[in-house]
Amino acid sequence: MRRIWWIFFVLILSSPGFSAGDRVFTLEECLRLALSRYPALKAALARKRAAEERERAAFREHLPKLYAGYEYRRYRDQETFKTPFGTYPLRGREEAFFAVTVKLPVFHGLAISTRHALRRLAIKVSEVEEARVRQELIFRVKEAYFRLVQAEREIELARKSLERRRAHLRDVRGFFREGLVAENQVLQAEAETREAEYRLLSAENRLKVARARLNMLLQRPLTAPLRVEPRFPGRPVRESYEKLLRLALRNRPEVKAALLAVRSKREELKLVRSRYFPWVDLEAQYYKRGDTLDLSENPYGDRENAWVGLSLNWELWDWGIRGREMAAVRAEILARREALREIEDRVRLEVREAYLDLEAARKKVSVARAALSAARENFRLVKARFREGLADTTDVIDAETLLTRARSEEIAARADFEIARARLAYAVGLTELP
Incomplete structure (x- = not known):
C-alpha cells in the first residue's frame, strides 16, 4: 500500500500541472537560498573556521x-x-x-601571548570578511530580484502594448473598408504593430537574462524556470543622512577590517619587541x-x-636587525592608519552618493506616476477622438507610444528605487535599513 501511495505522489509531481516553475519565490526565500548555497559565502565561512583552528593552535603554545x-x-x-x-x-x-x-x-618575552592575540584578531578579520561577503551577496540578490520583477512587468507591458496596436489595426482596417481612412494609415498601423512585436521579443530576451542572473546567485541551473513575487515594497527611509553616515562608519566591514589591520600591526610590533627579552x-x-x-x-x-x-x-647582538624590523612595523602602522582614513573618506562618499541616488529615485517615482496618469488619460481621449473621426492613426500611435513609455518608465523608476534602497543599506553596512 505504501508503494502505491509513493508512485501516486511521484506521478503528481511529474505531471504537467505541477512543476517547480509554478512556484513563486519571495525575496526572503531568494535570500535564504543564496545565503545557504553561494560558493563565495561558503569560502568565507571556511576561512573563518581555519582562523579559529589556528587560534586554538596558538593558545596551545602555552602548554x-x-x-x-x-x-x-x-x-x-x-x-x-x-x-x-x-x-x-x-x-x-x-x-x-x-x-x-x-x-x-x-x-618568551610575551611572544607566545602576542601570537595568540594575532590569531584572535585573525578570527575577527575573517568574521568581518564573512559579513562583507554576506552583505554584498544580499545586495546582489536584491538587485537581481527587482530587475527580474521589472523584466516580468515589462513583458506584461509589451504584451498589452501589442494587444492595443493589434486592436487599433483592426479598427483601421475596418474604417478602410468603409472608406473612412486612407491606405497609408493601414500601412502605418501595420508597421507600428510589427514594432510592438519587436519590443516584445526584446523584453522576452531581457527576462531570460534577468532570470539567469538570479538563478546563478541562487545556485540553480541558469535555464531553470523561476518566477518571483511581482511587487515593489516601496518602503521609505526614515533615518537621516547624518545617522546613516554614523552607522556606516561603525558597521562597514571595510572600516572594521582597516581598524583590525592597525591593531594587528601593533601586536606585531610587540612580537618584534619580544626578541629583546630572554x-x-x-x-x-x-x-x-x-x-x-x-x-x-x-x-x-x-x-x-x-x-x-x-x-x-638571550640574543644579545644581531647587528641591529630587531631595531630595523621595529622601525619597519612602525612605518606599516602609519600606512595602515592612513589607509583607514582613506577608507573612511570613501565610505562617506559612497553613503552620500547612495543617499542622493535614493532621493532622486524617490522623486522619479512621483514624476513617473504623474506622467503615467496623464498618458493614460491622453490615450483614452485620442482613442475616443479617433473613433469619432477627429484624429488619425498617427495620433493614436503617438498616444499609445507615450502610454507605453510612461508605463515602462514608471516600472523602471520603482525598480530603481528598490535597488537604490538596497544599495544604501549596503553602503551603510547593513543587510536592511532600519
Missing part, C-alpha cells in the same frame, strides 16, 4: 610539549682514553641513545644509553637517568 628521540651510531674505531697507566675504552663501537623530554615555556624554558628529561640497539646494556656508564632544569636563551 608543555613532549618530545621523544632515538639515536643509534656505529663507529669505525672504538673511542679510548689513554693514560700513563694504559688505554681505557670510553664506549663501544656501537652507541644508542633514547630520551623523552618535556619542555614548558616560562617566559627566553626561559623549564625542561625535564628521562634518557637511556646503551651499546646495543635495544639499550639493554651500557658497561661504560649509567644506563638510564633523568634530570630537571631551566634553560635561558
